[in-house]
Amino acid sequence: MNTRSLSFIALFAAFIAVLGLVPAVQIPVLAVPITAQSFGVMLAGAVLGAKRGALAVLLFLVLVAIGLPLLPGGRGGLGVFMGxxxxxxFSWPIGACIVGWLAERFWNRMNFAWMMLACVVGGILAIYPLGILxxxxxxxxxxxxxxxxSAAYLPGDFIKAAIASAVALMVRRSYPLIETRGRAIS
Structure with missing residues (x-):
């Protein structure tokens, strides 16, 4: 892990924190707000890859755990991990890792459809089961x-996956960050 990787991890943790400032939408029936932060989770995996994407999300969660008010509504502290x-x-790092792994796996044929699939599988299908339970x-x-x-959240999450896919592909073209086998890119 070099300084550049640590910088990207910290940058994406900060990006996810900033997305917490976007006003959350609360659905009255459920206690979980719609936030922009899941977009950051998908984007971290798509741009940084499995390992660094998951570490960025873990760093963000550690900052929340120590009490920084980084979740919508200024929430933070250990109590949110019981709410x-x-x-x-808890499933966000797993989701970022899966998005990143799929992006790495299909790097050579990556297009919008493949990136969207990676964001949906990691950013929705991997996150929802544990979240719902x-x-x-x-x-x-x-x-x-x-x-x-929870199905009420799906349209927004699909939109976030599409935006994350488009942004990740733009970043990939201009400044690729994912390291693939036989091709280390910083």
């Missing part, structure tokens, strides 16, 4: 009802 949205927070537990609502209620 209704904790399952989504924890939300059902924390709110004492059945998993089925929680899953149905």
């Amino acid at each position: 209704p949205s904790a399952g989504f927070l 924890w939300l059902a537990y924390a709110t004492d609502i059945s998993v089925l009802k929680t899953a149905i209620g």
Whole structure:
């Protein structure tokens, strides 16, 4: 891990924190706000790759854990990791890692469709199961009802995945950051 990699990790952790300043939309039925931060999770994996993307999200979560008010509404501290949205927070590093792994795996044939697939698989399909299970537990609502209620978040998450895909492809063309086998790019 070189200084450049550490800088990118810190930069993306800060970017995810700044996305927490975008006003969140609260759906009355569920206790989890719609935020722009999941866009940052997808973008971190897509631009930095699996390892650095996951580390950027982990760094962000450590900053939240120590009490910095980086989540929407100025939330921070260990208490948020016991709240209704904790399952989504815990799955963010996994999601970034999966997006990054898929971006690395399909690097040579990466286009919008492949990047969108990576963002959807890592940024939605990997995050929702744990998030829904924890939300059902924390709110004492059945998993089925929680899953149905969580479907309200899907259109926004697909839009975030599309934007993350477009931005990641622009970054890839102008300043590739992902390291692939046989081709180290800093």
